[in-house]
Amino acid sequence: MANNKRNLNDLISQNDDMEVEEDSLSDTSQQSEVNQQTKRRRTGSKSGRSFCWKYFEPYPETMGIETKCKFPGCTTKYTWRGSTSNLKGHLKKIHKIVETTKPVQKPNNNPALDINLPLIKFIVTSNQSFNVVNDMVSTGFVNKPYQIPATTLKIEEQINKTYDKLFSRLKQMIQSAESVALAIHIWDIDDKECFGKTFMEVTCHWLTNDFKIHRILLCMTEFNSSISMADKYIEQIQEKWELTNYEFITTDFYAEAVFSEFSEFSNHKYIRNAFHFLESLLPTCLEQCLNVENQSILERIGEIKNKIDGIQDVIEILKEEEAQEKLSSLPGASIIFDIGKIIERKWSSIYFGLKYIVSMEQQINSLVSSWCSDKDDYVKSKGNDLKALLPDSLQFKILSKLSQIFEPLESVEEIMDNCDYLTINVMHSIFAKTVNGIKYRADNIKNKLESATGNNLEMNMIRTITDSIYNFLNTPNYFDVFFYTDTAADVGNVASLLDPRFKLTYSSKKAEKFVQKECEDFYSNQSKNTENSISDEKLPKRQNILVSDFFSDHGSANSTSNSNNMIDYNEANPQENSKEKASKELKSYLDLPQQQSSIDLYDWWKQYQGLYPGLAILARKYLAIPATAYSSKLSQNEHKENLKILLNTYKDSDIISKIVFLRHNKNYLDDLF
Incomplete structure (x- = not known):
């Protein structure tokens, strides 16, 4: 303590030796200054220097150096003792110069802080030009305009x-x-x-x-x-x-x-x-009807197929303003707007076009008669073009039956127009149910015709068409026409098998064999398969209300099967080979009661992936494939x-x-x- 006190007194005495040619500035807090002198000593680096050194020179590297004021005519000198208090006092009193206060800024270690996220969201969602931001600032719409980039260049910079x-x-x-x-x-x-x-x-x-x-x-x-x-x-x-x-x-x-x-x-x-399936189903089924041996029926079916292929041309004419005005003035015009609204739909436009012209047969024929008798050559020509595209009375009757047979397509239409995102497993199952509905209708019409008396051309054609459609859609591989497949299994069937809501209804034995083989590969390579970790992200809410309604008749009672009846494959018998493990896993999964269509598919797999590790890998691969x-x-x-x-x-x-x-x-x- 004595040594410390002596050193402190020595430092104080050194401070008394400071030479001042002007009025010497007595510092009443010399002791405090001396205690802090080590902290305030300069190292020679320019960074962190006091503003005083703009006006004094030379910059002192060590104690005792004399520094002089640089102002012209000023002869004030100080001996450097570690403090700039005297220098600041001189500048303020004699030269009226004080240090400008600067706001303390924290270092920006995160470049994302340079981005105004609310502004970016506004720009990308509002469809407004960058200039609208300047307009908002100038009109006082923005409370704190200094937070908004002042130029469009800066906004573009933030976008980038x-x-x-x-x-x-x-x-x-x-x-x-x-x-x-x-x-x-x-x-x-x-x-x-x-x-x-x-x-x-x-x-x-x-x-x-x-x-x-x-x-x-x-x-x-x-x-x-x-x-x-x-x-x-x-x-x-x-x-x-x-x-x-x-x-x-x-x-x-x-x-x-x-x-x-x-x-x-x-x-x-x-x-x-999926659009390919919906748009192709009707003409593809008609294509199958061209294999009949009866030549007269074959020719008539060929004519009907041509009329189906030309439906879009008919619709294009009927959508024109002159046609709509004429049709709206005819009796039964109310159905124009009921059916006309859905003609513009992208999905299954062939079917809805067919339904439209069948429902509007009388009005359309009246329109054609009116146009064909018009004095204006252009209108008459358009009437003749439309007449050539339209079916005759017999063909209209056949097309009316086709409209009834393919009516299940309307249920798919509802789903696809209201569901923002559809995966292949859901769409494959919807298609399968739709096809079953079409088969049912075709079979009913065929059975009624077989029990009816009469053997005219109309009945024979309807009988042939409905029979061909039923037989074609009843074949196990009818989906091969609509989906590309690999050599192992149909992708849609595999996806449906891995969906616990549809696995027992819309899968196939072919898909089971493929899944079994994939599970075997999983167990044989289990030691090599390490999964990458992926962080969770915020996701948009999925819409599945109509999908749930569509499958309501296939949903079983909600089952949360007892996990005690299942096998934990991570603790399975090590003596079992990969084939046995895969077989047990697949059988356990298929033995589960089919789940209700209203369950969240991904939550279900998140819960059960530990019990079905081989199937879970396949589920992650197949249940995210988009159908459209x-x-x-x-x-x-x-x-x-x-x-x-x-x-x-x-x-x-x-x-x-x-x-x-x-x-x-x-x-x-x-x-x-």
Whole structure:
């Protein structure tokens, strides 16, 4: 303590030796200054220096150095003792200079803090140009305008930053997935202002280890529709996202024609768009009717098929304003609007076109008679064109029966127009039920005709058509016409088998053999198979009310089967071979009561994956495959309208693609910031 006190007195005495040529500034807190001098000593680095050293020189590296004021005419000098108090006092008193206070800023270690997330969300969801932000600020709509970027350039900069960050995160998630499915949709913007542009949309779908479903947009880009350019687009997407783990591809009609021949896809399973099934079912069934031996019936059926193929041309004429005005003035016009509303639907337009012209037979014939007798040559010509496309009276009767047979398609229509996202397992099961309904109706009509008396051409044709339709749809492999399949099993059947709601109703023995073999492979390679961990993400709520209603008659009592009756395959007999383990696992799963259609499929698998580890791996692979390359007609039309606005708002196609990307994947944004 004595030494410390002596050292302190020595330091105080040193402070008394300071030379001042002007009025010496007495510091009443010299002792405090001395105690802090070590902290305040300069090391020679420019960073952290007091503002005083702008006006004094030289900068003292050690104690005792004399420093002089640099102001012209000022001769004040100080001996450096470790404190700038005297220097500051001199500058304030003599030269009226004080230090400017600066706000303390914490270091920004997170670049995401530079991004105004609410602003980004507003831009990508509002379809407004960047200038609207400036307008909001200038009109006082924004309470704190200093929080808003002042220029459109800054806003675009934030869009780019947000895109890069989200892209990086989603890419990491995709690469962590064991298996993903792609959906490719190519569509047109039929708008004069947009010059009829074509766009390609690619989405990626997968299930995480804990059965969280992800559906993200990889890209939406303007597409050069020439087939020679298509491979370059896909190659660019593959390279950008480094896609190595996709196994299934769902395409729409156009994309299928463009991409199906490329070698990049040769090792992957195609899933034809659900639209293909709905649109092809009626004409494909009629195709089967052309195998009859009776030549006169064969010719008449061929004529009917031609009328079916020309339904779209009839509808195009009847949609015109002149036709609608004429039809609305005729008796029974109310059904025009009831049925006419659904003609525009994308799904199964052939069936709804057929139903429309059958229901409107009298009105349409009146329209044709009126047009054909019109004095105007153009109107008369249009009437003759429509007359040539329409069926004759006998064909109308046959088409009326076909309309009754294929009426179950309307139930599918409801689901697909209201459900935002459908997977192959659900759609395959819906198709199977729909086909069973069509078979039932065809069989009923056939049985009634067989018991009826008479043998005229009309009855024979109806009998032949209904019999052909029933026999074709009753074959086990009728789905092969509508879905691409691999050599092992039909993808739809496998997906239905792995769905505990439909496994006993809409699967097949072929699918069981395939699943059994896959389970065997799992157990034989169990030590090698390690699953990547994937983080949970916020997901949009799935819509499944109508799907549940559709299968209400197939749902069994809600069963939460006693887990004591099941085998824990992680603790199975080690002496059992992989085939025995796989067989027990599959049998235990199939012996479970079929679950109600209202259960959450992914919650069920999350709960039971520990009991069925081999099946769970397959479930994650097959239960995320999309059945359609695009969502419902409502959301698709909304998507098109939004894109039209963006095309008219922004000139830069790159910024448009990024805005669409952020909008579609906005559910992932909150987890980034």
